[in-house]
Amino acid sequence: MTSTPFDTWQLATTRGWWIVQRGREILLGPDGGLPFGACPLFELDPLPVLAVGELDGQPCYAVALPPEAPFGVFFGDPKRLYDSLAGRARNALSRALEVLEWDRSHRFCGSCGAPTEQRAAAIVRHCTNDACRREHFPRVSPVVIVAVERGEEILLGRSHHFPPGIYSVLAGFVDAGESAEDAAHREIFEETGLAIRDLRYFASQPWPFPHSLMLGYQATYDGGEIVCAPDEIEDAAFFHVDRLPQTFRFPSTLSYWLIRDFCQRHGRDWPEPA
Numbered sequence: 001m002t003s004t005p006f007d008t009w010q011l012a013t014t015r016g017w018w019i020v021q022r023g024r025e026i027l028l029g030p031d032g033g034l035p036f037g038a039c040p041l042f043e044l045d046p047l048p049v050l051a052v053g054e055l056d057g058q059p060c061y062a063v064a065l066p067p068e069a070p071f072g073v074f075f076g077d078p079k080r081l082y083d084s085l086a087g088r089a090r091n092a093l094s095r096a097l098e099v100l101e102w103d104r105s106h107r108f109c110g111s112c113g114a115p116t117e118q119r120a121a122a123i124v125r126h127c128t129n130d131a132c133r134r135e136h137f138p139r140v141s142p143v144v145i146v147a148v149e150r151g152e153e154i155l156l157g158r159s160h161h162f163p164p165g166i167y168s169v170l171a172g173f174v175d176a177g178e179s180a181e182d183a184a185h186r187e188i189f190e191e192t193g194l195a196i197r198d199l200r201y202f203a204s205q206p207w208p209f210p211h212s213l214m215l216g217y218q219a220t221y222d223g224g225e226i227v228c229a230p231d232e233i234e235d236a237a238f239f240h241v242d243r244l245p246q247t248f249r250f251p252s253t254l255s256y257w258l259i260r261d262f263c264q265r266h267g268r269d270w271p272e273p274a
């Protein structure tokens, strides 16, 4: 039998931050931010609740609602909420979303197929097969995102699934057994045929859709002509700092920080669409 350290009834009077998922939606507070206060789910049957750390000295709780749960008007898009939060709150939301995804997708042991269970407040699911006893922890999937610069130009590309006209810096998953630096060189070469040099670490960012860790780099163009890999990207080009295309405008994202940093180092404000 699966057990968890808390349920919603036990926590009915406990104050904290509540990250409550229902399908693709997330519960919003009255101000549109993360809900804070007593458990907002006390009217429902007990639900397993995961303790996922703290934010500003208060506990954070994560819970996944059944799809038919009520409270319809207070749910919204988790990416929109993510984008509206500042650093620490954004990371707390990331952790909760990633732990919920892990909890949902590790109900059975990947080694032997037996059910798993949580036995304590720690974020680990244990295999219930005594011959196996494997422990399953949340995993993150590293992604490199690279701003390649050539003087006053920056390399931007667009995927087939981007909205029309939108470009961004290039990114790709780190392969098994690969360093982040090797992944940066490989991804840029695979997607555009270009060589890069002077790879410099910039910043990282949890990206909980569903469980990535974005590793941002800046690099300098080192040769080659752009030849797009058609199954990866639709277009890529170097754009002058004064003639940038439309880009995603989510201030919470590494791609935004990288393009803004490029502009600022060349004495420009955040780019306006061309």
Ligand SMILES: [Zn+2]
Residues within 6 Å of the ligand: 109, 110, 111, 112, 113, 114, 127, 128, 129, 132, 133, 134
């Ligand atoms: Zn097992």
